[in-house]
Amino acid sequence: MPEPCVVVIEDEPQIRLFLRAALTGQGYRLFETGTGEDGLVEVASRQPDVVIVDLGLPDIDGLEVIARLREWSTVPIIVLSARGQEQDKIKALDAGADDYLSKPFGIGELLARMRVALRHRAHVDRDSAESTLTVGDLHIDLGRRRVLIQGAEVHLTPIEYRLLATLVRHAGKVITHRRLLHEVWGPNAGDQSHYLRVYMAHLRRKLEKDSARPRHLVTEPGVGYRLLTE
Amino acid sequence: MPEPCVVVIEDEPQIRLFLRAALTGQGYRLFETGTGEDGLVEVASRQPDVVIVDLGLPDIDGLEVIARLREWSTVPIIVLSARGQEQDKIKALDAGADDYLSKPFGIGELLARMRVALRHRAHVDRDSAESTLTVGDLHIDLGRRRVLIQGAEVHLTPIEYRLLATLVRHAGKVITHRRLLHEVWGPNAGDQSHYLRVYMAHLRRKLEKDSARPRHLVTEPGVGYRLLTE
Protein backbone atom coordinates (compact mmCIF):
# COMPACT_ATOMS: atom_id res chain seq x y z
CA MET A 1 0.00 0.00 0.00
CA PRO A 2 1.66 3.25 -1.06
CA GLU A 3 1.31 6.06 1.46
CA PRO A 4 -1.96 5.53 3.25
CA CYS A 5 -4.11 8.64 3.26
CA VAL A 6 -5.63 10.15 6.41
CA VAL A 7 -8.18 12.89 6.92
CA VAL A 8 -7.97 14.59 10.32
CA ILE A 9 -11.01 16.54 11.54
CA GLU A 10 -9.80 18.46 14.56
CA ASP A 11 -10.02 22.08 15.65
CA GLU A 12 -7.43 22.35 18.42
CA PRO A 13 -4.23 23.71 16.84
CA GLN A 14 -2.03 21.99 19.40
CA ILE A 15 -3.31 18.51 18.63
CA ARG A 16 -3.20 19.16 14.92
CA LEU A 17 0.44 20.07 15.19
CA PHE A 18 1.08 16.97 17.22
CA LEU A 19 -0.74 14.71 14.74
CA ARG A 20 0.87 16.34 11.74
CA ALA A 21 4.35 15.68 13.07
CA ALA A 22 3.60 12.09 14.00
CA LEU A 23 1.67 11.06 10.94
CA THR A 24 3.76 12.65 8.23
CA GLY A 25 6.78 11.19 9.99
CA GLN A 26 5.23 7.76 9.48
CA GLY A 27 4.70 8.36 5.79
CA TYR A 28 0.97 9.08 5.85
CA ARG A 29 -0.52 11.50 3.37
CA LEU A 30 -2.37 13.91 5.62
CA PHE A 31 -5.32 16.25 5.03
CA GLU A 32 -6.63 18.42 7.86
CA THR A 33 -9.82 20.33 8.44
CA GLY A 34 -11.01 22.26 11.47
CA THR A 35 -14.76 21.82 11.11
CA GLY A 36 -17.20 18.99 10.66
CA GLU A 37 -18.69 20.35 7.45
CA ASP A 38 -15.29 20.73 5.85
CA GLY A 39 -14.38 17.29 7.12
CA LEU A 40 -17.30 15.64 5.35
CA VAL A 41 -16.34 17.35 2.10
CA GLU A 42 -12.70 16.41 2.55
CA VAL A 43 -13.48 12.73 3.13
CA ALA A 44 -15.72 12.68 0.10
CA SER A 45 -13.10 14.20 -2.16
CA ARG A 46 -9.96 12.48 -0.78
CA GLN A 47 -11.41 9.00 -0.24
CA PRO A 48 -8.95 8.41 2.61
CA ASP A 49 -7.93 5.06 4.09
CA VAL A 50 -8.76 6.23 7.60
CA VAL A 51 -10.44 9.22 9.27
CA ILE A 52 -9.52 10.72 12.63
CA VAL A 53 -12.23 12.90 14.14
CA ASP A 54 -12.44 14.93 17.31
CA LEU A 55 -15.80 14.92 19.05
CA GLY A 56 -15.60 18.52 20.16
CA LEU A 57 -15.89 20.43 16.92
CA PRO A 58 -16.99 24.07 16.66
CA ASP A 59 -19.79 23.61 14.13
CA ILE A 60 -21.47 20.21 14.22
CA ASP A 61 -21.46 17.61 16.93
CA GLY A 62 -18.86 14.90 16.34
CA LEU A 63 -21.52 12.22 16.67
CA GLU A 64 -23.37 13.76 13.78
CA VAL A 65 -20.22 13.85 11.68
CA ILE A 66 -19.84 10.13 12.25
CA ALA A 67 -23.46 9.38 11.47
CA ARG A 68 -23.39 11.42 8.30
CA LEU A 69 -20.17 9.76 7.15
CA ARG A 70 -21.71 6.38 7.73
CA GLU A 71 -24.59 7.19 5.45
CA TRP A 72 -22.36 6.58 2.48
CA SER A 73 -18.86 5.56 3.58
CA THR A 74 -17.35 2.56 5.36
CA VAL A 75 -13.97 4.20 5.91
CA PRO A 76 -12.52 3.39 9.35
CA ILE A 77 -13.19 6.21 11.84
CA ILE A 78 -11.05 6.75 14.92
CA VAL A 79 -12.48 9.15 17.49
CA LEU A 80 -10.38 11.43 19.69
CA SER A 81 -12.08 13.06 22.60
CA ALA A 82 -11.36 15.11 25.66
CA ARG A 83 -14.24 13.33 27.36
CA GLY A 84 -13.54 9.88 28.69
CA GLN A 85 -16.95 9.06 30.08
CA GLU A 86 -18.17 5.58 29.21
CA GLN A 87 -21.43 6.95 27.84
CA ASP A 88 -19.54 9.12 25.36
CA LYS A 89 -17.56 6.17 24.10
CA ILE A 90 -20.62 4.00 23.71
CA LYS A 91 -22.50 6.66 21.80
CA ALA A 92 -19.63 7.28 19.42
CA LEU A 93 -18.95 3.60 18.77
CA ASP A 94 -22.64 2.89 18.22
CA ALA A 95 -22.89 5.86 15.90
CA GLY A 96 -20.41 4.07 13.64
CA ALA A 97 -16.93 4.85 14.93
CA ASP A 98 -14.42 2.02 14.89
CA ASP A 99 -12.25 3.13 17.78
CA TYR A 100 -12.15 5.75 20.52
CA LEU A 101 -9.20 7.33 22.28
CA SER A 102 -9.50 9.66 25.23
CA LYS A 103 -7.09 12.55 25.50
CA PRO A 104 -4.41 12.54 26.50
CA PHE A 105 -3.35 9.56 24.43
CA GLY A 106 0.04 8.23 23.40
CA ILE A 107 0.99 8.70 19.79
CA GLY A 108 2.26 5.12 19.67
CA GLU A 109 -1.13 3.81 20.63
CA LEU A 110 -2.86 5.96 18.03
CA LEU A 111 -0.49 4.71 15.35
CA ALA A 112 -1.06 1.10 16.41
CA ARG A 113 -4.82 1.55 16.28
CA MET A 114 -4.47 3.15 12.86
CA ARG A 115 -2.56 0.09 11.72
CA VAL A 116 -5.45 -2.05 12.93
CA ALA A 117 -7.86 0.07 10.93
CA LEU A 118 -5.72 -0.18 7.80
CA ARG A 119 -5.43 -3.93 8.27
CA HIS A 120 -9.21 -4.20 8.25
CA ARG A 121 -9.46 -2.21 5.07
CA ALA A 122 -6.70 -4.16 3.39
CA HIS A 123 -8.53 -7.33 4.23
CA VAL A 124 -11.72 -6.27 2.59
CA ASP A 125 -9.83 -5.05 -0.46
CA ARG A 126 -7.70 -8.14 -0.90
CA ASP A 127 -10.58 -10.41 -1.78
CA SER A 128 -11.88 -8.11 -4.46
CA ALA A 129 -8.48 -7.29 -5.93
CA GLU A 130 -7.23 -9.86 -8.40
CA SER A 131 -3.67 -10.28 -9.56
CA THR A 132 -4.03 -11.49 -13.09
CA LEU A 133 -1.93 -11.14 -16.22
CA THR A 134 -2.95 -11.49 -19.84
CA VAL A 135 -0.41 -11.63 -22.66
CA GLY A 136 -1.81 -12.48 -26.06
CA ASP A 137 -3.64 -15.78 -25.79
CA LEU A 138 -2.12 -16.55 -22.40
CA HIS A 139 -4.05 -15.67 -19.26
CA ILE A 140 -2.75 -16.24 -15.76
CA ASP A 141 -4.82 -15.71 -12.59
CA LEU A 142 -2.58 -15.95 -9.56
CA GLY A 143 -5.48 -15.46 -7.16
CA ARG A 144 -7.43 -18.43 -8.42
CA ARG A 145 -4.32 -20.34 -9.36
CA ARG A 146 -5.51 -20.86 -12.91
CA VAL A 147 -3.83 -20.70 -16.27
CA LEU A 148 -5.75 -20.39 -19.52
CA ILE A 149 -4.40 -20.67 -23.05
CA GLN A 150 -6.86 -19.48 -25.70
CA GLY A 151 -9.56 -19.70 -23.05
CA ALA A 152 -8.89 -23.35 -22.26
CA GLU A 153 -7.66 -24.26 -18.80
CA VAL A 154 -4.20 -25.79 -18.64
CA HIS A 155 -3.26 -28.10 -15.83
CA LEU A 156 0.13 -27.40 -14.28
CA THR A 157 1.92 -29.50 -11.67
CA PRO A 158 2.99 -27.71 -8.48
CA ILE A 159 6.53 -27.10 -9.67
CA GLU A 160 5.43 -25.99 -13.09
CA TYR A 161 3.02 -23.55 -11.51
CA ARG A 162 5.53 -22.17 -9.03
CA LEU A 163 8.00 -21.63 -11.85
CA LEU A 164 5.45 -19.82 -13.98
CA ALA A 165 4.18 -17.79 -11.03
CA THR A 166 7.71 -16.64 -10.26
CA LEU A 167 8.15 -15.53 -13.85
CA VAL A 168 4.78 -13.77 -13.76
CA ARG A 169 5.60 -11.89 -10.58
CA HIS A 170 8.59 -10.41 -12.38
CA ALA A 171 6.95 -10.29 -15.79
CA GLY A 172 9.07 -8.61 -18.41
CA LYS A 173 12.27 -8.82 -16.41
CA VAL A 174 15.00 -11.42 -16.63
CA ILE A 175 15.26 -13.77 -13.69
CA THR A 176 18.56 -15.54 -13.18
CA HIS A 177 18.86 -19.31 -13.02
CA ARG A 178 20.05 -18.98 -9.50
CA ARG A 179 17.05 -16.97 -8.39
CA LEU A 180 14.52 -19.22 -10.09
CA LEU A 181 16.05 -22.30 -8.51
CA HIS A 182 16.01 -20.63 -5.16
CA GLU A 183 12.38 -19.54 -5.36
CA VAL A 184 10.98 -22.74 -6.81
CA TRP A 185 13.12 -25.53 -5.38
CA GLY A 186 14.12 -23.81 -2.16
CA PRO A 187 17.42 -22.66 -0.77
CA ASN A 188 19.09 -26.06 -1.08
CA ALA A 189 18.71 -26.32 -4.83
CA GLY A 190 22.27 -25.19 -5.48
CA ASP A 191 22.93 -24.78 -9.18
CA GLN A 192 20.92 -27.69 -10.54
CA SER A 193 20.02 -25.66 -13.60
CA HIS A 194 19.18 -28.95 -15.23
CA TYR A 195 15.84 -28.79 -13.40
CA LEU A 196 15.11 -25.48 -15.01
CA ARG A 197 15.72 -26.79 -18.51
CA VAL A 198 13.41 -29.74 -17.95
CA TYR A 199 10.63 -27.67 -16.47
CA MET A 200 10.89 -24.79 -18.89
CA ALA A 201 10.45 -27.42 -21.58
CA HIS A 202 7.33 -28.68 -19.81
CA LEU A 203 5.89 -25.19 -19.55
CA ARG A 204 6.63 -24.41 -23.18
CA ARG A 205 5.05 -27.61 -24.35
CA LYS A 206 1.90 -26.65 -22.46
CA LEU A 207 1.81 -22.92 -23.14
CA GLU A 208 3.52 -22.29 -26.47
CA LYS A 209 2.17 -23.15 -29.89
CA ASP A 210 5.68 -23.67 -31.25
CA SER A 211 7.95 -24.52 -28.38
CA ALA A 212 11.01 -24.11 -30.59
CA ARG A 213 10.05 -20.48 -31.17
CA PRO A 214 8.65 -19.37 -27.82
CA ARG A 215 6.51 -16.23 -27.81
CA HIS A 216 6.14 -15.96 -24.03
CA LEU A 217 8.88 -17.86 -22.22
CA VAL A 218 12.17 -16.76 -23.69
CA THR A 219 15.71 -17.78 -22.81
CA GLU A 220 18.34 -15.23 -21.94
CA PRO A 221 21.45 -17.29 -22.74
CA GLY A 222 23.90 -17.48 -19.90
CA VAL A 223 21.63 -15.49 -17.59
CA GLY A 224 18.15 -16.82 -17.05
CA TYR A 225 14.61 -16.67 -18.38
CA ARG A 226 12.04 -13.99 -19.00
CA LEU A 227 8.28 -13.84 -19.45
CA LEU A 228 7.51 -11.44 -22.29
CA THR A 229 4.69 -9.00 -21.62
CA GLU A 230 3.95 -8.09 -25.24
CA MET B 1 -27.45 -12.72 13.10
CA PRO B 2 -28.89 -15.18 15.60
CA GLU B 3 -27.12 -15.21 18.97
CA PRO B 4 -23.57 -14.13 18.28
CA CYS B 5 -21.05 -16.55 19.74
CA VAL B 6 -18.15 -15.45 21.96
CA VAL B 7 -15.14 -17.34 23.25
CA VAL B 8 -13.64 -15.88 26.43
CA ILE B 9 -10.05 -16.81 27.31
CA GLU B 10 -9.58 -15.58 30.85
CA ASP B 11 -8.26 -17.16 34.02
CA GLU B 12 -9.45 -14.79 36.73
CA PRO B 13 -12.70 -16.22 38.16
CA GLN B 14 -13.96 -12.81 39.17
CA ILE B 15 -13.76 -11.37 35.70
CA ARG B 16 -15.24 -14.52 34.20
CA LEU B 17 -18.21 -14.19 36.48
CA PHE B 18 -18.55 -10.57 35.51
CA LEU B 19 -18.35 -11.29 31.80
CA ARG B 20 -20.68 -14.24 32.02
CA ALA B 21 -23.40 -12.16 33.65
CA ALA B 22 -23.02 -9.30 31.21
CA LEU B 23 -22.71 -11.29 27.99
CA THR B 24 -25.37 -13.91 28.53
CA GLY B 25 -27.64 -11.07 29.62
CA GLN B 26 -27.12 -9.53 26.17
CA GLY B 27 -28.01 -12.77 24.41
CA TYR B 28 -24.51 -13.90 23.50
CA ARG B 29 -23.69 -17.61 23.35
CA LEU B 30 -20.68 -17.84 25.61
CA PHE B 31 -17.82 -20.35 25.84
CA GLU B 32 -15.10 -19.90 28.45
CA THR B 33 -11.63 -21.33 28.91
CA GLY B 34 -8.99 -20.57 31.48
CA THR B 35 -5.86 -21.29 29.45
CA GLY B 36 -4.40 -20.25 26.11
CA GLU B 37 -4.11 -23.79 24.77
CA ASP B 38 -7.73 -24.57 25.56
CA GLY B 39 -8.67 -21.23 24.08
CA LEU B 40 -7.09 -22.03 20.73
CA VAL B 41 -8.91 -25.34 20.58
CA GLU B 42 -12.18 -23.73 21.62
CA VAL B 43 -11.96 -21.05 18.94
CA ALA B 44 -11.23 -23.70 16.34
CA SER B 45 -14.18 -25.83 17.31
CA ARG B 46 -16.75 -23.13 18.07
CA GLN B 47 -15.90 -20.76 15.22
CA PRO B 48 -17.03 -17.78 17.31
CA ASP B 49 -17.96 -14.34 16.03
CA VAL B 50 -15.60 -12.64 18.45
CA VAL B 51 -12.87 -13.66 20.89
CA ILE B 52 -12.06 -11.97 24.19
CA VAL B 53 -8.63 -12.78 25.53
CA ASP B 54 -6.80 -11.78 28.68
CA LEU B 55 -3.09 -11.13 28.24
CA GLY B 56 -2.11 -12.63 31.59
CA LEU B 57 -2.81 -16.32 31.12
CA PRO B 58 -1.27 -19.07 33.22
CA ASP B 59 0.15 -21.18 30.38
CA ILE B 60 1.05 -19.23 27.23
CA ASP B 61 1.67 -15.55 26.79
CA GLY B 62 -1.42 -13.75 25.55
CA LEU B 63 0.57 -12.28 22.68
CA GLU B 64 1.36 -15.76 21.49
CA VAL B 65 -2.28 -16.76 21.68
CA ILE B 66 -3.08 -13.86 19.40
CA ALA B 67 -0.30 -14.66 16.98
CA ARG B 68 -1.26 -18.33 16.79
CA LEU B 69 -4.90 -17.48 16.22
CA ARG B 70 -3.93 -15.15 13.43
CA GLU B 71 -2.11 -17.95 11.63
CA TRP B 72 -5.43 -19.30 10.47
CA SER B 73 -8.29 -17.16 11.71
CA THR B 74 -9.51 -13.63 11.08
CA VAL B 75 -12.00 -13.61 13.95
CA PRO B 76 -12.08 -10.26 15.79
CA ILE B 77 -9.95 -10.35 18.96
CA ILE B 78 -10.54 -8.00 21.88
CA VAL B 79 -7.78 -7.94 24.48
CA LEU B 80 -8.34 -7.37 28.17
CA SER B 81 -5.34 -6.60 30.29
CA ALA B 82 -4.40 -5.51 33.76
CA ARG B 83 -1.49 -3.67 32.21
CA GLY B 84 -2.25 -0.32 30.63
CA GLN B 85 1.21 0.63 29.41
CA GLU B 86 1.29 1.98 25.89
CA GLN B 87 3.91 -0.56 24.83
CA ASP B 88 1.66 -3.43 25.87
CA LYS B 89 -1.18 -2.08 23.81
CA ILE B 90 1.00 -1.56 20.76
CA LYS B 91 2.42 -5.06 20.94
CA ALA B 92 -0.98 -6.67 21.27
CA LEU B 93 -2.54 -4.65 18.47
CA ASP B 94 0.40 -5.31 16.17
CA ALA B 95 0.26 -9.00 16.98
CA GLY B 96 -3.19 -9.05 15.43
CA ALA B 97 -5.63 -7.92 18.11
CA ASP B 98 -8.44 -5.62 17.01
CA ASP B 99 -9.02 -3.78 20.26
CA TYR B 100 -7.52 -3.40 23.71
CA LEU B 101 -9.17 -2.56 27.03
CA SER B 102 -7.27 -1.95 30.23
CA LYS B 103 -8.77 -3.16 33.47
CA PRO B 104 -10.80 -1.90 35.09
CA PHE B 105 -13.14 -1.28 32.18
CA GLY B 106 -16.83 -0.53 31.99
CA ILE B 107 -19.03 -3.31 30.77
CA GLY B 108 -20.91 -0.87 28.59
CA GLU B 109 -17.74 0.04 26.75
CA LEU B 110 -16.82 -3.59 26.26
CA LEU B 111 -20.24 -4.31 24.83
CA ALA B 112 -20.00 -1.31 22.51
CA ARG B 113 -16.59 -2.43 21.28
CA MET B 114 -17.95 -5.91 20.73
CA ARG B 115 -20.71 -4.43 18.61
CA VAL B 116 -18.02 -2.71 16.54
CA ALA B 117 -16.24 -6.04 16.10
CA LEU B 118 -19.43 -7.79 15.04
CA ARG B 119 -20.18 -4.98 12.61
CA HIS B 120 -16.78 -5.53 10.98
CA ARG B 121 -17.32 -9.24 10.72
CA ALA B 122 -20.75 -8.87 9.22
CA HIS B 123 -19.21 -6.55 6.71
CA VAL B 124 -16.37 -8.84 5.74
CA ASP B 125 -18.66 -11.83 5.54
CA ARG B 126 -21.11 -10.06 3.33
CA ASP B 127 -18.39 -9.01 0.91
CA SER B 128 -16.41 -12.20 0.69
CA ALA B 129 -19.14 -14.81 0.66
CA GLU B 130 -22.80 -15.01 -0.06
CA SER B 131 -24.48 -16.95 2.68
CA THR B 132 -25.93 -19.19 0.01
CA LEU B 133 -24.36 -20.71 -3.07
CA THR B 134 -25.84 -22.67 -5.94
CA VAL B 135 -23.69 -24.48 -8.48
CA GLY B 136 -25.49 -26.77 -10.86
CA ASP B 137 -27.55 -29.24 -8.84
CA LEU B 138 -25.74 -28.38 -5.61
CA HIS B 139 -27.20 -25.80 -3.26
CA ILE B 140 -25.57 -24.72 -0.01
CA ASP B 141 -27.15 -22.38 2.53
CA LEU B 142 -24.59 -21.42 5.14
CA GLY B 143 -27.11 -19.38 7.10
CA ARG B 144 -29.51 -22.26 7.61
CA ARG B 145 -26.72 -24.81 7.66
CA ARG B 146 -28.42 -26.86 4.94
CA VAL B 147 -27.08 -28.64 1.89
CA LEU B 148 -29.31 -29.74 -0.97
CA ILE B 149 -28.41 -31.92 -3.92
CA GLN B 150 -31.03 -31.93 -6.68
CA GLY B 151 -33.43 -30.42 -4.16
CA ALA B 152 -32.99 -33.22 -1.65
CA GLU B 153 -31.43 -32.42 1.69
CA VAL B 154 -28.14 -34.13 2.44
CA HIS B 155 -27.10 -34.85 5.99
CA LEU B 156 -23.51 -33.90 6.79
CA THR B 157 -21.60 -34.63 9.98
CA PRO B 158 -20.11 -31.61 11.77
CA ILE B 159 -16.66 -32.06 10.27
CA GLU B 160 -18.00 -32.70 6.81
CA TYR B 161 -20.04 -29.53 7.07
CA ARG B 162 -17.17 -27.39 8.31
CA LEU B 163 -14.97 -28.67 5.52
CA LEU B 164 -17.59 -27.86 2.91
CA ALA B 165 -18.36 -24.49 4.48
CA THR B 166 -14.69 -23.54 4.36
CA LEU B 167 -14.54 -24.44 0.69
CA VAL B 168 -17.73 -22.46 0.04
CA ARG B 169 -16.40 -19.38 1.80
CA HIS B 170 -13.54 -19.33 -0.70
CA ALA B 171 -15.50 -20.76 -3.61
CA GLY B 172 -13.54 -20.84 -6.82
CA LYS B 173 -10.18 -20.43 -5.14
CA VAL B 174 -7.75 -23.13 -4.17
CA ILE B 175 -7.42 -23.67 -0.45
CA THR B 176 -4.23 -25.34 0.69
CA HIS B 177 -4.18 -28.52 2.72
CA ARG B 178 -2.58 -26.58 5.53
CA ARG B 179 -5.29 -23.96 5.63
CA LEU B 180 -8.15 -26.44 5.47
CA LEU B 181 -6.67 -28.45 8.31
CA HIS B 182 -6.25 -25.30 10.38
CA GLU B 183 -9.77 -24.07 9.78
CA VAL B 184 -11.53 -27.38 10.25
CA TRP B 185 -9.43 -29.32 12.75
CA GLY B 186 -7.87 -26.38 14.57
CA PRO B 187 -4.35 -25.18 15.10
CA ASN B 188 -2.97 -28.48 16.34
CA ALA B 189 -3.82 -30.46 13.24
CA GLY B 190 -0.30 -30.20 11.90
CA ASP B 191 -0.02 -31.73 8.46
CA GLN B 192 -2.39 -34.65 8.93
CA SER B 193 -3.55 -34.35 5.35
CA HIS B 194 -4.81 -37.87 5.74
CA TYR B 195 -7.93 -36.43 7.42
CA LEU B 196 -8.59 -34.35 4.37
CA ARG B 197 -8.47 -37.30 2.03
CA VAL B 198 -10.89 -39.29 4.14
CA TYR B 199 -13.35 -36.44 4.50
CA MET B 200 -13.14 -35.25 0.93
CA ALA B 201 -14.05 -38.80 -0.01
CA HIS B 202 -17.05 -38.62 2.33
CA LEU B 203 -18.20 -35.32 0.86
CA ARG B 204 -17.79 -36.54 -2.68
CA ARG B 205 -19.73 -39.69 -1.99
CA LYS B 206 -22.58 -37.53 -0.68
CA LEU B 207 -22.43 -34.67 -3.16
CA GLU B 208 -21.06 -35.99 -6.43
CA LYS B 209 -22.83 -38.27 -8.87
CA ASP B 210 -19.56 -39.83 -9.94
CA SER B 211 -17.05 -39.41 -7.18
CA ALA B 212 -14.24 -40.53 -9.45
CA ARG B 213 -14.99 -37.59 -11.74
CA PRO B 214 -15.95 -34.79 -9.35
CA ARG B 215 -17.79 -31.83 -10.84
CA HIS B 216 -17.73 -29.67 -7.72
CA LEU B 217 -15.00 -30.71 -5.32
CA VAL B 218 -11.82 -30.90 -7.33
CA THR B 219 -8.30 -31.74 -6.23
CA GLU B 220 -5.39 -29.45 -6.97
CA PRO B 221 -2.58 -31.98 -6.78
CA GLY B 222 0.16 -31.06 -4.39
CA VAL B 223 -1.67 -27.93 -3.27
CA GLY B 224 -5.17 -28.34 -1.93
CA TYR B 225 -8.80 -28.45 -2.97
CA ARG B 226 -11.19 -26.16 -4.75
CA LEU B 227 -14.96 -25.80 -4.99
CA LEU B 228 -15.80 -25.07 -8.60
CA THR B 229 -18.26 -22.24 -9.16
CA GLU B 230 -19.16 -23.02 -12.76
Place this chain on the structure above:
DNA sequence: GCCTCATGTCAAGAAACGGTCAAGATCGAG
Protein backbone atom coordinates in the same frame (compact mmCIF):
# COMPACT_ATOMS: atom_id res chain seq x y z
C1' DG C 1 34.53 -27.52 -40.95
C1' DC C 2 34.89 -28.96 -36.17
C1' DC C 3 34.90 -28.47 -31.35
C1' DT C 4 32.68 -26.81 -27.17
C1' DC C 5 29.55 -24.96 -24.10
C1' DA C 6 24.88 -23.88 -22.96
C1' DT C 7 20.52 -25.38 -23.76
C1' DG C 8 16.61 -28.47 -25.12
C1' DT C 9 14.38 -33.17 -25.39
C1' DC C 10 13.09 -37.66 -23.99
C1' DA C 11 12.32 -41.54 -21.11
C1' DA C 12 12.58 -44.61 -17.03
C1' DG C 13 12.86 -45.51 -12.19
C1' DA C 14 11.93 -43.59 -7.67
C1' DA C 15 9.25 -41.14 -4.63
C1' DA C 16 5.35 -38.70 -3.20
C1' DC C 17 0.57 -38.12 -3.32
C1' DG C 18 -4.28 -39.02 -3.26
C1' DG C 19 -8.29 -42.27 -3.00
C1' DT C 20 -10.48 -46.09 -0.79
C1' DC C 21 -11.78 -49.39 2.66
C1' DA C 22 -12.28 -50.95 7.16
C1' DA C 23 -11.17 -51.69 11.94
C1' DG C 24 -10.84 -49.57 16.44
C1' DA C 25 -11.71 -45.44 19.51
C1' DT C 26 -14.62 -41.93 21.09
C1' DC C 27 -18.60 -39.41 22.06
C1' DG C 28 -23.37 -38.39 23.19
C1' DA C 29 -28.28 -39.68 23.68
C1' DG C 30 -31.55 -42.56 25.61
Place this chain on the structure above:
DNA sequence: CTCGATCTTGACCGTTTCTTGACATGAGGC
Protein backbone atom coordinates in the same frame (compact mmCIF):
# COMPACT_ATOMS: atom_id res chain seq x y z
C1' DC D 1 -24.78 -48.99 30.37
C1' DT D 2 -25.71 -49.73 25.66
C1' DC D 3 -26.20 -48.37 21.10
C1' DG D 4 -25.42 -45.79 17.09
C1' DA D 5 -23.16 -42.12 14.90
C1' DT D 6 -18.94 -40.02 14.23
C1' DC D 7 -14.12 -39.51 14.29
C1' DT D 8 -9.39 -41.32 14.08
C1' DT D 9 -6.00 -44.29 12.41
C1' DG D 10 -3.70 -47.81 9.60
C1' DA D 11 -3.04 -50.40 5.37
C1' DC D 12 -3.19 -50.84 0.51
C1' DC D 13 -3.06 -49.52 -4.34
C1' DG D 14 -2.98 -46.90 -8.52
C1' DT D 15 -1.49 -42.58 -10.43
C1' DT D 16 0.91 -38.42 -10.80
C1' DT D 17 4.94 -36.02 -10.25
C1' DC D 18 9.81 -35.51 -9.53
C1' DT D 19 14.44 -36.66 -10.33
C1' DT D 20 18.04 -38.26 -12.97
C1' DG D 21 20.77 -39.73 -16.84
C1' DA D 22 21.57 -40.06 -21.70
C1' DC D 23 21.46 -37.89 -25.86
C1' DA D 24 20.23 -34.11 -29.41
C1' DT D 25 20.57 -29.45 -31.02
C1' DG D 26 22.50 -25.12 -32.07
C1' DA D 27 25.31 -20.90 -31.73
C1' DG D 28 29.95 -19.08 -31.49
C1' DG D 29 35.03 -19.43 -31.54
C1' DC D 30 39.11 -21.60 -33.60
